[in-house]
Amino acid sequence: MTLLTESQQDSLTEIINIAFSRAAASLSDLTQHRVLLNVPKVSIHPMNELQGILSEFVQDEIATVHQIFDGSLSGDAMLMLDYEGAVKLSRLLTEGNPNKKQLYESDREVLNEVGNILLNACLGTFGNMLEVQITFSVPRLNLADLETLLDSLLIGKDEIQYTLVIYTRFNIEEREISGYLLIVMGVTSLERLLGSLEKLG
Amino acid sequence: MGDWEKISAQWLSDDAPMGVFMVDADLKIRFWNRWMGVHSGKEAQFVMGKPLFSVCPEIETRGNARYYREALKGESAVLSQRFHDYLIPMPSDFAGGSFECMQQTARIESIKQNDQVNRIVTVIEDVTERLERERDLMASETRYRTLVDNARDAILVIQGKKIRQPNPAARTLFGFSGKPHAQKTDFDRFRDAVGPEFFHSLTQRYADRLAGKPVEELISFQVTDRNGEKQWLESNNVVINWEEKPALLAMLRNITKRKNAEAALETERNRLAVTLRSIGDGVLATDADGKVLFINRVAEELTGYAFKDALGEPLPRVFHIINQQTRKPCENPVEKVLKTGRVVGLANHTVLIARDGTERMIADSGSPIRDRGGRILGVVLAFQDVTEKYRMEAELARTRNLESLGILAGGIAHDFNNILAVILGNLNLVKIDLDPLCEGFECTTEAEQAVHQAKALARQLLTFAKGGAPVKKTAVLSEAIRESCGFAVRGSNVRCEYAIEDPLWPVEADVEQMGQVLNNLFINAKQAMPGGGLCSGGCP
Numbered sequence: 001m002t003l004l005t006e007s008q009q010d011s012l013t014e015i016i017n018i019a020f021s022r023a024a025a026s027l028s029d030l031t032q033h034r035v036l037l038n039v040p041k042v043s044i045h046p047m048n049e050l051q052g053i054l055s056e057f058v059q060d061e062i063a064t065v066h067q068i069f070d071g072s073l074s075g076d077a078m079l080m081l082d083y084e085g086a087v088k089l090s091r092l093l094t095e096g097n098p099n100k101k102q103l104y105e106s107d108r109e110v111l112n113e114v115g116n117i118l119l120n121a122c123l124g125t126f127g128n129m130l131e132v133q134i135t136f137s138v139p140r141l142n143l144a145d146l147e148t149l150l151d152s153l154l155i156g157k158d159e160i161q162y163t164l165v166i167y168t169r170f171n172i173e174e175r176e177i178s179g180y181l182l183i184v185m186g187v188t189s190l191e192r193l194l195g196s197l198e199k200l201g
Numbered sequence: 202m203g204d205w206e207k208i209s210a211q212w213l214s215d216d217a218p219m220g221v222f223m224v225d226a227d228l229k230i231r232f233w234n235r236w237m238g239v240h241s242g243k244e245a246q247f248v249m250g251k252p253l254f255s256v257c258p259e260i261e262t263r264g265n266a267r268y269y270r271e272a273l274k275g276e277s278a279v280l281s282q283r284f285h286d287y288l289i290p291m292p293s294d295f296a297g298g299s300f301e302c303m304q305q306t307a308r309i310e311s312i313k314q315n316d317q318v319n320r321i322v323t324v325i326e327d328v329t330e331r332l333e334r335e336r337d338l339m340a341s342e343t344r345y346r347t348l349v350d351n352a353r354d355a356i357l358v359i360q361g362k363k364i365r366q367p368n369p370a371a372r373t374l375f376g377f378s379g380k381p382h383a384q385k386t387d388f389d390r391f392r393d394a395v396g397p398e399f400f401h402s403l404t405q406r407y408a409d410r411l412a413g414k415p416v417e418e419l420i421s422f423q424v425t426d427r428n429g430e431k432q433w434l435e436s437n438n439v440v441i442n443w444e445e446k447p448a449l450l451a452m453l454r455n456i457t458k459r460k461n462a463e464a465a466l467e468t469e470r471n472r473l474a475v476t477l478r479s480i481g482d483g484v485l486a487t488d489a490d491g492k493v494l495f496i497n498r499v500a501e502e503l504t505g506y507a508f509k510d511a512l513g514e515p516l517p518r519v520f521h522i523i524n525q526q527t528r529k530p531c532e533n534p535v536e537k538v539l540k541t542g543r544v545v546g547l548a549n550h551t552v553l554i555a556r557d558g559t560e561r562m563i564a565d566s567g568s569p570i571r572d573r574g575g576r577i578l579g580v581v582l583a584f585q586d587v588t589e590k591y592r593m594e595a596e597l598a599r600t601r602n603l604e605s606l607g608i609l610a611g612g613i614a615h616d617f618n619n620i621l622a623v624i625l626g627n628l629n630l631v632k633i634d635l636d637p638l639c640e641g642f643e644c645t646t647e648a649e650q651a652v653h654q655a656k657a658l659a660r661q662l663l664t665f666a667k668g669g670a671p672v673k674k675t676a677v678l679s680e681a682i683r684e685s686c687g688f689a690v691r692g693s694n695v696r697c698e699y700a701i702e703d704p705l706w707p708v709e710a711d712v713e714q715m716g717q718v719l720n721n722l723f724i725n726a727k728q729a730m731p732g733g734g735l736c737s738g739g740c741p
Binding site for chain 2: 093102105107
């Protein structure tokens with residue numbers, strides 16, 4: 001089930017594409033590799049549907065780069081990768097040994113920076129669109145299973161939460177790594193975002 | 202400011218083990234902790250109030266000024282060491298190993314006041330030592346990974362319903378994809394490969410093993426590989442702690458070739474055993490200590506020991522042999538073979554005494570069993586019962602003697618026959634000139650009959666010379682009876698009487714031999730009656 005009209009879906013996809021182009025340019029610049037970011041699918045779901053959608057993608061431990069954002073739009077933003085994808089992404093971007101299986105502290109920092117660039121680009125573009133300033137916390141990398149992660153997102157939230165789910169594909173050096181960008185917002189922030197999308201449409 | 206805030210501020214300023222500095226919205230330095238002073242060589246009193254990029258121009262020259270511009274808009278940033286090496290160049294206590302200067306991770310975060318970014322905080326962490334450790338760790342991981350990845354054995358970790366860290370051999374064998382969200386997980390593939398029946402027992406074994414119950418260390422089982430071919434695997438498992446949870450480290454060795462070789466060997470062994478058991482000679486094998494390892498069916502019969510009774514027994518107990526003439530025990534052939542290392546045969550006149558005391562003449566030979574290196578592993582004895590053969594040989598020798606005698610008798614008979622022919626011819630000539638009524642004629646006739654009987658004897662000798670086979674023909678024996686009886690009693694006071702049916706039925710017989718038999722009977726009768734009597738002959 002998606003809560004977006006067709007025009008909202010188109011506008012949102014376009015905005016995210018703009019944000020991802022900015023992020024891809026930053027990542028290419030940083031890594032000296034040609035980094036492409038694709039957004040094949042964007043949708044909005046109530047939190048209770050999230051488990052079903054994401055469990056097809058991840059079954060084991062997942063790595064998330066988590067940032068809290070505040071301002072006119074507030075919520076939690078995160079880049080979510082499965083463990084293997086997280087290791088692979090770090091190694092591809094830093095020319096590390098791709099056969100390594102373990103996520104070292106340095107890899108975690110790399111993922112933090114990559115997630116930060118992606119999330120900042122996305123939320124920054126939303127801020128520009130709404131003409132408001134959004135403040136971001138410093139990103140943190142967490143390793144947990146999906147259930148623990150989703151539970152943590154609901155702690156202390158009174159408002160009904162919705163999640164903007166952006167299926168994301170990194171293309172680096174002819175390799176592809178899939179992940180999700182999740183932006184969890186209360187109903188007020190979502191209303192504000194959808195209203196802005198209507199204006200754009 | 203409360204006491205705790207003061208203490209925290211004091212700690213941040215003087216004791217924090219990381220660099221912390223703050224700039225205002227004009228990017229002028231407003232806070233510079235002691236760590237920054239110590240490591241950058243720029244004390245706080247000299248940098249306070251000065252533009253950040255003039256104190257640390259490298260931030261701008263290395264393209265990192267944009268993070269501060271973005272921070273002014275509320276964004277925060279993480280600068281990882283891998284991408285940036287450092288934010289502000291500083292010497293490091295740990296530098297000089299793999300790195301020339303301090304390696305840093307930096308975080309840049311904005312602080313708002315009244316919805317406006319008022320301060321930007323930068324936290325710098327020295328990660329040089331950690332990187333050195335990581336490099337060692339990576340090198341160690343590479344070494345272990347090289348070992349595991351190049352192992353021919355399939356190595357994997359089974360935890361719950363998950364397959365973790367399969368090495369390339371395991372991935373190739375089972376066709377693991379490594380994708381947890383694939384339609385078939387690696388665990389599904391493993392279960393399919395093992396098959397439902399064995400998977401159940403395997404699961405139980407794994408559960409027992411995790412529970413610390415005693416489980417056989419090595420097991421072998423069959424799987425279907427990714428190409429659908431059956432493979433034999435030998436599994437060796439160890440309970441390990443994997444990411445703080447118990448798991449099984451499974452090392453699976455492909456033993457298909459070994460199993461096939463074992464099956465071929467078993468077939469060959471069975472074939473040889475059947476051959477040895479079916480062979481006509483007795484076969485008995487011992488180890489290098491002379492203990493019986495194998496005994497075939499014929500050897501069982503000859504020695505009187507069943508396989509199970511003979512197994513492990515010393516050879517002399519099962520294979521008790523003596524010399525026929527001296528009755529003393531023969532030398533143990535196994536000891537002889539082990540001593541000489543050559544094939545040995547038994548002496549003549551060797552007698553095997555069976556468990557029940559039966560004695561048999563045997564002929565045998567013993568050969569060493571050697572391994573590939575020529576080392577003697579044991580001895581194999583092949584022997585046969587030659588009792589019957591010896592008896593036949595004796596009989597043959599006797600027959601040969603008789604044959605020689607026959608040839609001699611045949612030669613004499615032939616010459617004797619020739620002489621008789623001359624006598625008979627002359628008697629015939631004499632009779633031509635004699636009056637049949639004169640006494641001389643009767644004597645000549647009897648002489649003729651005696652010559653005929655002598656010829657018959659000569660024929661018998663010829664028959665003996667030919668091997669004693671009777672010359673049978675259809676004849677009436679009445680005349681033979683009369684002739685034999687008359688000839689036998691001639692010149693004695695014994696009288697003959699005949700009771701012969703007329704006509705008498707003809708019989709198939711050697712008339713000469715029958716005549717000889719009758720003649721002997723009548724002679725015996727005559728000799729039994731020296732005072733004279735009646736001799737009756739007839740065919741009732």
